[in-house]
Amino acid sequence: xxxxxxxxxxxxxxxxxxxxxxxxxxxxxxxxxxxxxxxxxxxxxxxxxxxxxxxxxxxxxxxxxxxxxxxxxxxxxxxxxxxxxxxxxxxxxxxxxxxxxxxxxxxx
Amino acid sequence: xxxxxxxxxxxxxxxxxxxxxxxxxxxxxxxxxxxxxxxxxxxxxxxxxxxxxxxxxxxxxxxxxxxxxxxxxxxxxxxxxxxxxxxxxxxxxxxxxxxxxxxxxxxxxxxxxxxxxxxxxxxxx
Numbered sequence: 001x002x003x004x005x006x007x008x009x010x011x012x013x014x015x016x017x018x019x020x021x022x023x024x025x026x027x028x029x030x031x032x033x034x035x036x037x038x039x040x041x042x043x044x045x046x047x048x049x050x051x052x053x054x055x056x057x058x059x060x061x062x063x064x065x066x067x068x069x070x071x072x073x074x075x076x077x078x079x080x081x082x083x084x085x086x087x088x089x090x091x092x093x094x095x096x097x098x099x100x101x102x103x104x105x106x107x108x
Numbered sequence: 109x110x111x112x113x114x115x116x117x118x119x120x121x122x123x124x125x126x127x128x129x130x131x132x133x134x135x136x137x138x139x140x141x142x143x144x145x146x147x148x149x150x151x152x153x154x155x156x157x158x159x160x161x162x163x164x165x166x167x168x169x170x171x172x173x174x175x176x177x178x179x180x181x182x183x184x185x186x187x188x189x190x191x192x193x194x195x196x197x198x199x200x201x202x203x204x205x206x207x208x209x210x211x212x213x214x215x216x217x218x219x220x221x222x223x224x225x226x227x228x229x230x231x232x233x
Contacts, residue, residue: 032217043204043223044155050211087155091218095168096125096146097157 002026002093006100012108019075021103023066023088031067032092038102039084045066048073083107110135112205112224119230120199126192126229130205137186138163143217145210146179146190148201149226156201160208160217161188195231202226 003026013019023033035048046055048064051071061076075082088100116128130144137144146158159169161179169177178191191200206220 032216032218036220043206043226044220045223046219046221049219088183089155091216091222094216094218095160096170099155099157 001096002029002090002098004088004090004098004100006088006103008103009101010104010106013078014105014108015043015078015080017078019078019105021073021086023071023073025069025071025090025092025101027092028068029090029092029108032090033064033066033071034089034091035062035064035073036087036099037082038042038087044087055064078105078107080107110207110222111112112207112222114203114205114227116227116229118228120195121233122196122231123194126190126199126203126231128190128196128203128205128227128229130188130190130224132186132188132207137181137183137188138183141210144181144188145206145208145220147204147206147220147223148202150198150201158190158192158203197231200229200231202228 005024007022026093031051033051037047038044047058052064062075065072069092085102085104087102111133113131120126133175143160149155159179161167164203165181176193181188204226205224207222208217209221212217
């Protein structure tokens with residue numbers, strides 16, 4: 001199975017900060033990676049697909065990059081409403097989908 | 109606007125079978141462009157994909173749960189269902205139903221683009 005490892009597990013940042021989360025796959029997954037945002041008590045929401053494509057309606061301050069085994073998710077200017085846990089998800093090893101363990105983002 | 113809604117008991121006794129239904133509105137479950145999945149999240153933990161079903165009835169389950177999982181579909185009601193047998197406390201989780209959409213170019217069913225609100229199922233005597 002492909003393991004997805006996110007770092008950090010949690011982070012605290014100030015409004016306006018640039019925030020970066022990384023996701024590492026245990027083997028080459030090309031660009032077969034998605035990113036989700038989960039606010040407390042809510043279902044996850046798809047933000048980025050194919051590693052770098054912004055889902056329709058998602059603010060442009062969110063972005064993703066990477067391929068192979070190393071991926072990055074970035075919020076260019078943190079807003080209060082971005083407080084959430086973020087998950088990466090691979091789809092290279094279909095039909096088995098796996099998620100990273102999550103990164104909890106808090107406001108400093 | 110597609111909406112998914114989970115329903116079912118919030119409390120199940122150990123060794124019994126957990127049963128949930130997901131009702132899809134605003135779109136047809138019989139569209140060939142989507143798979144329909146169940147995903148769970150234990151309290152305070154991450155997401156685990158359980159399995160999916162296609163409108164035709166074909167399924168695939170996470171190998172870690174395969175021996176205990178059954179997913180079925182009722183296209184006449186626009187619903188799909190989850191059964192998880194022989195539950196233990198480790199199966200306590202929020203259970204989500206979600207739609208897998210098909211990638212335009214690759215044809216892979218690759219992303220979960222619509223989710224239900226989730227339902228907490230507690231396994232306890």
